[in-house]
Amino acid sequence: MDKNKGMPESALFVMDGVEATHDGMQYGTPKKFRKKKADSLNIQELAREVRASSRTHLSKAITLIESSNVAHKVQAQELLQELLPHTGNSVRIGITGVPGAGKSSFIEAFGTMLCEMGKKVAVLAIDPSSSLSGGSILGDKTRMEELVKKPNAFVRPSPSAGTLGGVHKKTRETMLVCEAAGYDVILIETVGVGQSETYVRGMVDFFLLLVLTGAGDELQGMKKGIMELADAIVVHKADGDNVRLAKKTVSEYKQILHFLQPATPGWMSTAMPVSSWEKRGLDKVWSTIGEFRQIVEANNYWSIRRQNQTKDWFQSMITDHLIDMFYGNPERKAQVQLLERQILNGQLTVTQGVDRLFSDKQSQK
Numbered sequence: 560m561d562k563n564k565g566m567p568e569s570a571l572f573v574m575d576g577v578e579a580t581h582d583g584m585q586y587g588t589p590k591k592f593r594k595k596k597a598d599s600l601n602i603q604e605l606a607r608e609v610r611a612s613s614r615t616h617l618s619k620a621i622t623l624i625e626s627s628n629v630a631h632k633v634q635a636q637e638l639l640q641e642l643l644p645h646t647g648n649s650v651r652i653g654i655t656g657v658p659g660a661g662k663s664s665f666i667e668a669f670g671t672m673l674c675e676m677g678k679k680v681a682v683l684a685i686d687p688s689s690s691l692s693g694g695s696i697l698g699d700k701t702r703m704e705e706l707v708k709k710p711n712a713f714v715r716p717s718p719s720a721g722t723l724g725g726v727h728k729k730t731r732e733t734m735l736v737c738e739a740a741g742y743d744v745i746l747i748e749t750v751g752v753g754q755s756e757t758y759v760r761g762m763v764d765f766f767l768l769l770v771l772t773g774a775g776d777e778l779q780g781m782k783k784g785i786m787e788l789a790d791a792i793v794v795h796k797a798d799g800d801n802v803r804l805a806k807k808t809v810s811e812y813k814q815i816l817h818f819l820q821p822a823t824p825g826w827m828s829t830a831m832p833v834s835s836w837e838k839r840g841l842d843k844v845w846s847t848i849g850e851f852r853q854i855v856e857a858n859n860y861w862s863i864r865r866q867n868q869t870k871d872w873f874q875s876m877i878t879d880h881l882i883d884m885f886y887g888n889p890e891r892k893a894q895v896q897l898l899e900r901q902i903l904n905g906q907l908t909v910t911q912g913v914d915r916l917f918s919d920k921q922s923q924k
């Protein structure tokens with residue numbers, strides 16, 4: 560019996576091939592999907608349904624993309640090839656923030672506002688994962704109860720599973736599928752663990768940094784490089800007793816940004832106060848993004864950045880593939896371990912170890 564029979568499509572419901580946590584949110588663990596025979600999938604039909612904005616089929620498509628099954632990987636690329644001509648029309652927004660800045664509450668309030676404006680919003684909420692278990696540790700803290708009720712919203716949390724930058728390796732492809740499904744705003748939340756900011760900056764058009772009031776204290780623990788990535792800084796939780804301090808903090812950040820290298824050519828990064836609780840300042844964030852797009856499209860950097868991002872993606876995948884091929888050889892892996900012991904014992908220098916590894920005939924196979 561179909562457990563979803565009679566139920567309306569919703570990002571809260573568990574679709575075929577998608578597992579859910581106790582809080583009802585979909586996670587991209589493709590266990591059920593793997594049970595299906597790969598050759599039983601109709602890629603053209605799946606592509607048509609995705610383009611028709613079926614959230615059921617969008618979930619299935621993303622699960623296919625996330626699958627580690629070899630046959631599914633081939634089909635996932637066939638699906639992406641079908642959908643590729645229908646991608647690229649969204650604005651891609653990366654969102655990061657200092658601990659406690661309230662990224663999830665901001666995303667829910669901001670996404671809800673956009674939905675009420677008639678936008679189709681996809682949220683790729685990347686959860687921190689245990690480095691030991693690879694599972695999410697945020698649990699029900701990431702629930703976006705109001706946003707997931709919107710018929711024009713799609714929320715897809717995925718465990719980062721230790722991926723560099725805290726972003727699932729398939730996030731870029733997931734983003735393309737969401738664009739093909741007609742979502743015109745893609746929000747990507749980062750884990751905020753240092754390298755993740757740079758990683759996400761490399762796949763979005765606009766990068767937003769959330770901070771709290773009291774810039775002086777925060778700057779002591781914030782790397783200058785993170786601010787240099789931001790196209791805008793949101794001083795969040797600017798409500799109640801924090802309103803006056805938030806305005807002062809915004810002024811301080813604007814002064815700091817004036818002396819930093821702009822994240823995007825032709826655009827001066829800015830700062831603004833926002834209260835997700837009181838729904839104030841959210842419209843200013845959206846109008847700022849609109850102004851940004853107008854300027855960056857006019858100087859052609861919008862398309863240049865996307866082309867550069869695609870080239871970087873291609874190069875990074877080549878690197879990943881070479882690493883997999885290199886360490887996929889059991890003999891070479893054993894040789895690496897032997898050389899490591901010799902280096903640690905002082906028998907070889909690091910350079911000698913590397914030279915020996917690549918000069919050995921076995922490494923050429």
